[in-house]
Amino acid sequence: MTHKLLTALAALSLCAGSVDAKQWPATTAEVIAASAESDWRNPDPEQTLYLDINGGRVVIELAPEFAPAHVDNIRQLVRQGYFNALPVVRSQDNYVVQWGDPDGTRDLGKAQAQLAGEYARAAANLDGFEPLADGDVYAGEVGFSQGMPVARDTDQGQAWLTHCYGMLGAGRAEASDSGNGAELYVVIGHSPRHLDRNVTLVGRVLTGMELLSTLPRGTQALGFYAKPEQRTPISQVQVAADLAPDQRLPLQVMRTDTEAFAAFIASRRTRTESWFLQPTGHVSLCNIWVPTRINQPADSSD
């Protein structure tokens, strides 16, 4: 809670949790500093969206392994320019912001109008998944797969994305197949995990959350704005692959199937920074984020 957190980076070299193949340091900042180039990946530009709003850019990574039909549909909509100049219609405190066509008149073009919900996928072949040590209130197992927070139920044979801060979902009406990706929301508060498997999650915000989380809250039920002029317009949404390579953001994401990421989780779980009086010794899924960096390690000081 003070500047001192940043400077309290004593050179500790203890191991924690499942990390034992190498001597990793103990704080999140140290783990990131000690990571190798091979611990990072460049997100696939075809699975990356740039959403421009209020003069800034939100970078989103899609999750085709979990919601392939929605991801395809969203990319189709983006490439048609569907979201350009549409507004954020809803901002509910401690819950979600949501954008889409408030009038419902914009042409969906070649995109599907109805998609079956993609609420869960097969648990088999869940890439790189390692269950967290401390369990979860909502699911049998939780962890990360391909950069996304995931729950798994081996009895049911299902795995699904979880509603952590920054997750992107496709709003739907009452019918299970009434979502199509034309109305999207992002979690801006404490994780509403009761939405898991009730709405199709389609990806995650990598950077730029503050552009969404600080939007004025709507005063109507569910955070809808009372007047159209209160809505914030989205300038444009683009697929990163449609920009020239030198126009894309040089953003990198830590691989979640690496020893470095296991060390990062361990550093979140057992806090060795000198400021901490209690090292905690536990960590929940949504209190772990996946580090990103632009040419240099990102701030990881909380």
Next chain:
Amino acid sequence: MTHKLLTALAALSLCAGSVDAKQWPATTAEVIAASAESDWRNPDPEQTLYLDINGGRVVIELAPEFAPAHVDNIRQLVRQGYFNALPVVRSQDNYVVQWGDPDGTRDLGKAQAQLAGEYARAAANLDGFEPLADGDVYAGEVGFSQGMPVARDTDQGQAWLTHCYGMLGAGRAEASDSGNGAELYVVIGHSPRHLDRNVTLVGRVLTGMELLSTLPRGTQALGFYAKPEQRTPISQVQVAADLAPDQRLPLQVMRTDTEAFAAFIASRRTRTESWFLQPTGHVSLCNIWVPTRINQPADSSD
């Protein structure tokens, strides 16, 4: 995620969880509508703060049962006008906003400059505490006491407030006794439960969170603002008891030691609104809030 949530209030009358003495309805909106006057309380004006910022008012309830010395000190500071015209110095996305004296020169007057941390209290006589059915990742037991989210460890004989959304804490530097309530923070993101028992929590925001959660994020480390002019000033902070009774907000809070609140938790745990495909069947501490109302039941539609 749609307007339909609000209208999907079918007249269900099933009981859930520990609620069985009376037939309570099944949705949060219905539980609130079915509550009696005796299920609500008027917060003690002596334990209530009004923080005015950006033309709006944040209402805070203090927690003297958990942090008596800090609460006394904060009230002393408020009554001296200590916080008036001080700014929010820090806004870190998905974490906290924090206010205080950026120069450290303002006179503390009769307030204490150093207080021992009040990180936990005795678990005995924890008023109205009922452990939640689904457990917790961070503590042996969690639930509510006197309107506050609480963890309990009966082996250690300790109970403590938890860092849920909207909780108010007293920042400290490296030393355990370096917090005094002159620098305060509020949780504005996913609950940073690793701070539990590391910082003294002193209360909870009852209403007005959107005035804090939408403040522009600071761009420096830990969300500190780069330039003084980026800080938002607090107009004033007052103890509600110091206002004439007709100048106080007629705010009521649901009692957490009632059957109504148990029914409210059950309604959050098992979602029977027709929109839900999966009733969830689990709920974590920080996904339960304590309902408030001003002359009429508050929105409880998410």
